[in-house]
Amino acid sequence: MSRLSVPVPLRWADLDAYGHVNNVEVLRLLEEARIAAFWRHPEAEGGSAPTAVLDAGPSASTHTVVARTEIEYLRPLAYHREPVEVEMWIGHLGGASIDVCYRVLAGPGRELHVQAVSTLVVVDAATGSPRRIAPEERAAWEPYVEAPVELRRPRR
Amino acid sequence: MSRLSVPVPLRWADLDAYGHVNNVEVLRLLEEARIAAFWRHPEAEGGSAPTAVLDAGPSASTHTVVARTEIEYLRPLAYHREPVEVEMWIGHLGGASIDVCYRVLAGPGRELHVQAVSTLVVVDAATGSPRRIAPEERAAWEPYVEAPVELRRPRR
Amino acid sequence: MSRLSVPVPLRWADLDAYGHVNNVEVLRLLEEARIAAFWRHPEAEGGSAPTAVLDAGPSASTHTVVARTEIEYLRPLAYHREPVEVEMWIGHLGGASIDVCYRVLAGPGRELHVQAVSTLVVVDAATGSPRRIAPEERAAWEPYVEAPVELRRPRR
């Protein structure tokens, strides 16, 4: 039962005309964190490849497709030279899908700025159809399973 | 009771290395549709300004801040020269917040590709604090209120 | 001897924290204009495909690779709901490369905002090596050859 924690550098270009990191770019930060933590990219020379691989790039036999994302913006995210920290864990490990949960911490006090969850579907790259998660995949991911993120907003 | 329907042109740069419109860029399309439909930008010369204004740009006295988004990707979105169509309506008109609902239709058969809902909070630009929606704002937005979008995914 | 003229819609997200279309995003506008004018994308259903094709997408046997760009920003580009207009022509048709020239017109007076030139190299997709432009390609592109854009800045 452990979480992955990935530093994700901001870019100045993430700011929009309001001078804050744009809400769409926040989703980009989550994508970059997920790729850093769970994705083995064959062309990514150097660095430390992840052990619990969700996706191995366009040429792999399995892809993971984002089917759903729910994201809460708890406070505005300013530009910082220091990377934000993205905590990630698996909130649900289903038959053919995985819920990845995220918490974004930023600023000198490492305050919680964003919470989110994405459902990824495991897809056969040749057919584009979902496929069952294999036992060895399940074994690799199970150490990262925890209770799902508790989103705050009312669900209407 | 009416929906707004906005054509949003894709960019080739919306594609990622998998050759589909990236899931984060889909959120960008929703942002652009929302701005086209509900936003009066003082510098936007020409074109037809919206009548039900949610935001009037960085220098206005009121801002709308995205507090939450939930989005479902029902099928992969390919690059098209023709714009996608984004339907929008207000699924909930609260005391200080608005839920904007979206449906993205694309392709020759105008198939449903994406459904989403964003909660926007009305904020006093000077203080950054939420403020009550004024009666005249409520009157301008009420024609666009409908039942919320019915998301398909199970909520865990 | 003719120019192609392509309307390119701005996105609000093209603005940076200074409230102008970011200079990097201007290059994106040129890319989108070039793709609209010169690129046949097999997945781009609908719309009018170009006749003088420079590139037919990742799966084609020939790619065009940007080898060099020179761009001048003559005045700040504000957000407009109306598309900017990008004029394009071929300023040089070499043995294995093409110079595409651009002029970006925007605003109510259609004022010149940006001038640029990109050198594209024609590459065999399988080997990644440049190849000679074929006579039938040359014939398709020659109607768009004109004198190169006259850049204003001093070259140091």
Added chain:
Amino acid sequence: MSRLSVPVPLRWADLDAYGHVNNVEVLRLLEEARIAAFWRHPEAEGGSAPTAVLDAGPSASTHTVVARTEIEYLRPLAYHREPVEVEMWIGHLGGASIDVCYRVLAGPGRELHVQAVSTLVVVDAATGSPRRIAPEERAAWEPYVEAPVELRRPRR
């Protein structure tokens, strides 16, 4: 006479449908490097602020505006988990403008992938007009002045 060298992390989203870092995104990497090296951002808490400041953000009294960029792409840039390295120096220190030169090194052999030069004009933020570089600015920037980057492409 020294160069600044800044590591700039790639994002997976910098890849386009051809699976390489998109040529427009390369310009984004240069922008991020320039901001890291030469820009004091008042909201950028933490990290080490630069000593030779070209710009201090939207609220400062002086802005620097990109007036021209020339960029050469010498080889395709693949995705790497390791940051690319951007070398920067000042190739020309004029009366009201500065040429910033760049070299992008990447990959295990730190091979040269990109060379570029941007002309930045120093502008009075209130009027938007260029202004003379002050003696104290000149003194801060002179240590970074070197011969301009030698671009390889023929100039037609």
